[in-house]
Amino acid sequence: MTTITTRQHWMTVPEGRLFAQSWTPSDNAGSEGSAPIVMLHESLGSVALWRDFPAQLAHATGRRVVAYDRLGFGQSDARQGLPDLDFVAQEAARHFPSVCEQLQLASYVLLGHSVGGGMAVEIAARASSECRAVVTIAAQALVEPHTLAGIREARARFQKAEQLARLAKYHGDKARWVVDAWTETWLSPAFADWSLDNSLPRLTCPLLALHGELDEYGSTAQPARIARLAGGGGLCEILPGARHMPHREMPEQVLSHITQFLKNI
Template structure:
């Protein structure tokens, strides 16, 4: 089975969003799709080949997009508010669904994108069939702040901001400041996913690496404890903050098992091949 991809521009009141859709050959439109939420320094391109692999393994469409201010999307107007994680579910998701023709969703979020995936499942219960978080932060932990402070120092080294510019262009400095200054701000210290988690009704897979420098295993534990529906917390051994890059086969294996356990079809034929057309 082949996987084809296409690029799209999503019009919103605050600016244009860049999105990319991966379609297995047995799908004409992304009516039931994974929706990927990137991390604090991420964008569509930084998912690399994972969306293609995900579409191939599950035979489901995959959609990834650059949040406003990131990647190829338009600049963000101003500073991120403390409620920016919850805002994403209320502002961008309706426009993505409308303009891409999305129906049922399986939100899949990495790091802070995991929080956005949770918020999406909480606010759009009628269309979210399952939820996947990867390295998600459920609250502001000392370990998270220590990791961010260390990254702040590291990004002062020559050439580091230029690495971000490869993906975010002239927005790179804003992207870095939006991550560091928002999380370290006193106004953000009491943030948590608690209220959103209590509203999630679909099955949840919470993936976390035991060596994650931005959050301990307390995060998937809290996700499991606060979510009313079924939750499968999975801690990957010898894995850091980016499981889909560090252990992609293990992540896909856990995801396929989760889909089957949740009653969602996830079939793979040994004869399948996966290629992406431009």
């Protein structure tokens, strides 16, 4: 019977410490045959907010799974000021190489949710053979009115103290920064031209774009664009009835798609 071993890790970057957690299935421990899956969280996310999905993913795929809190999120150290407008590409260039080095990840599969999907694309675009595949869940490829409308509604909800208090369970006194880093960056007119159009064609590995039919932060045109422009070949799967959190709403279907995609990788 497969068991999952969970470990916590701390890494250092020039701006502070990053928290990570790993889930290793017993039948994969010490194996070099399958690249581990590195998970990149959404704009309000953290390791803890993945809940039990990393363990489910490790069990379903037989691969080691790693997730980390970006600087300013979860258990990682706070950061000063709102992110720069090129924060998606910055994560790929500035912090992810340190994560790989300190966790000794010679190769990997990337799985990113929402903006984490954009970061996965940016990382893969800079990588060579070490990135074996990319999976995006509810990712955005560009700024569209559908996305901005959803963010405006969310910004209004987080004006309520009880909503912010729920987020503080995961981010502590960084919760307000987390909300502002998301809403004020995406709603800035200067961010309107952001897209993955220049990065997607540079991918050399296969890509799977999963997206909920009813996603409130991105239309189904988003995953279609991601899959179409992916240089290593892209597959788009729309999940009927799902919204922005399909890995919580229908984990069995999401795990099935990912497992099948990674079967020969």
